[in-house]
Amino acid sequence: MLSLAFIRENKELLLKGLAKRNFKDAERIVDEVIEKDSLRRNTQAALDQVLAESNKISKEIGNFFKSGEVQKANLLKEKTGQLKIQSKELNEKLNQISKELNELLYQIPNIPNELVPAGSTEEDNEIIFEEGEIPKLHESALPHWELAKKYDIIDFELGNKITGAGFPVYKGKGAKLQRALISYFLEKNSDAGYTEIQPPLLINEASGFGTGQLPDKEGQMYHVGIDNLFLIPTAEVPVTNIYRDVLLKEEDFPICNTAYTPCFRREAGSYGAHVRGLNRLHQFDKVEIVRIEHPDNSYAALDKMVEHVKEILKELGLPYRILRLCGGDLGFTSALTYDFEVYSTAQKRWLEISSISNFESFQANRLKLRFKNKEGKSQLAHTLNGSSLALPRVLAGLLENYQTEKGIKIPEVLQKYTGFDIID
RNA sequence: GGAGAGGUGGCCGAGUGGCUUAAGGCGCACGCUUGGAAAGCGUGUUUAGGAGAAAUCUUAACAAGGGUUCGAAUCCCUUUCUCUCCGCCA
CATH class of the missing domain: 1.10.287 (Helix Hairpins)
Structure with a gap:
């Protein structure tokens, strides 16, 4: 606001x-x-x-x-x-x-930063960086949902039975790979100075309001009616709300937190080919980074976050690109957003795996998150967050891009967490 | 889930309808004192809204929201959280 x-x-x-x-x-x-x-x-x-x-x-x-x-x-x-x-x-x-x-x-949504390009749809997003080579796959290369079945590592039908569409069951090496990714991401974030947080997965109305999910976007969250609580759509909500109604001192900056959580999204409608497999789920895992910054430093912090995620993708060896979102595609609360997309070779399309945003004081105003400035007056802080990273699409990218006729190879950085180097 | 007790400033803690303009203490800041420090003494020390160039004035806030009253931290109702005991439980 x-x-x-x-x-x-x-x-x-x-x-x-x-x-x-x-x-x-x-x-x-x-x-x-x-x-x-x-x-x-x-x-x-x-x-x-x-x-x-x-x-x-x-x-x-x-x-x-x-x-x-x-x-x-x-x-x-x-x-x-x-x-x-x-x-x-x-x-x-x-x-x-x-x-x-x-x-x-x-x-009234947040005001876009001057860097934000004009435009109304995804087509108008600006590609600002691209790195990594798109691998040449053998002729019998499969999309990840076929690979999941072939190696019995993700079971979508089982999820249907237990819960419904969009709640897959990860099994065996699939489950281990998920855990490895979470550990690897958290470790990278800790090394970069982020404090690890385990937040609640259910939030109250005040928290939903603070980060901008409520009052308008409640349909996107699962609601536990009897207690009037919501399942988190992202760790951003509980982790940012740690600082709701808080008056910081200048020397408290920067505040850097990271959290792994499952995320729950109702996202009613739209089933079909483009949401197949891991492309869009109701429950998925994500590691998030959240920063609270002095207004003078928030854009430098945003750049640091982008560099940080670049490093992770580079280590994973996935071909990716970075988009600067246009005005029409920009989230309601964001002033500037960079989306990371990974190339899914078998699907021949880009998949969004991270979204890094500076909200400036838009969330802070709702949160009443302020700090005492040098003049002794209270001033709104800036909040930022980004995924580092969302797991399902990273997994999709890894499965598809690392498939060989012998099996799916595991990137070297993950091997110490998985304990194996191939899924076969 | 049942019964009971509670929630007061940065912190501790008094306060059962009007000198509460929230006592007292701790902490913090500044000053006096000192060779320097401690102690001591003095002054100050919340947030938000409104008016004003400013000094300043004013309103609101004692968990949250309603109510009673000329007047509420104080009485009543609802909600919420914490603690104790019992029950249940990974």
């Missing part, structure tokens, strides 16, 4: 940014926000005045009672009736305006 002070003072900049996202009705909503904000402040001032008057009289009544002048006190009591009605009305008006104002405010 953008701050009202920012919206008031940077209307043109805001409209320009929203245009880049093809955000409809921007001017109407922004004008309405500005108008309601001004109305809210006037109402607040009026209410304060009534309350101040009322407080004053109450004190006088107290004094009269104490000095035994009961009649005077009772006379004054009558005077407060009118003030009470007034303050009640003003208070209701204020609540109503604040509610309307917030509803409008929640609709």
Whole structure:
């Protein structure tokens, strides 16, 4: 959520940014926000005045009672009736305006960074980096879901039986490979200075609001109705919410955390060839990195995160590319996002395996995550996060790209975690 | 799940309707004192909103939300969390 002070003072900049996202009705909503904000402040001032008057009289009544002048006190009591009605009305008006104002405010997405290219679809994303050679596979090369079956390492049908579509069962070397990837990713992140966290996998409404999943995107999460909790769609939610309602000191920066968690996504609809196998699941594993940064450093931090993930992909020997997302493809809360895609050779398509974003102060404002700056004033911090990495598509890439006629080879960096060098 | 007790500032802790403008202590900051330090003494020490060029003024906040009252940390209701005992349990 953008701050009202920012919206008031940077209307043109805001409209320009929203245009880049093809955000409809921007001017109407922004004008309405500005108008309601001004109305809210006037109402607040009026209410304060009534309350101040009322407080004053109450004190006088107290004094009269104490000095035994009961009649005077009772006379004054009558005077407060009118003030009470007034303050009640003003208070209701204020609540109503604040509610309307917030509803409008929640609709406004973050402003894209100037680096974000204009555009409306995936096609307009900008490819900024590409590395790794696409392997030449033998003629009988298979897509990963066939390989999974052939070597009996992932069982999709079994998942259907136990739960439903999108909940695969990993078996034998498949399960071990998953565990190896998690250990490898966490180890790399720890080595790079990230603190390992094991967060809860269920979150409450306040946490969902803090990172921007609620109130609008609740349909994407699994909801446990009886306790009103949500299964996390990503570790970003619990790990970032560690810092909800927190006032940091400048010397606390940078805060770097990493967490492995399963992630749960409802993502109703869309079944078919492009979501086959591991391409899109309801439950999947992911290792996440989250940073809380001083506003002056957040873009440098974003670059560091990108470099970090590049190194991991390079070590895994997977061909990948980095996209800078265009305005239309950018997430609601993000100011700048880099997507990493791995090439799936058997499917002949790119698969998104990481998304690294700077949210600037958009989440921090919702989270009330601030720090004391050098002037001693509290200021919103910047939040960032990225995957390092999402497992299923990395696994898909590994299976397809490392398949040989003898079996699936395991990249060297993983072998110390798997304990084997081939799946056959 | 059942019964009971609780939630007060950065921390500890008093506070059963009006000198609470939240006592007292600890911590922290600054000053005095000192050769220097400690101790001592003094001053200050929350967050958010509104008005103002600023000094400053003002409103709100004692777990959260409602209510009673001229007036609520204090009384009532709901929710939530913590602790103790019992039950269940990896």
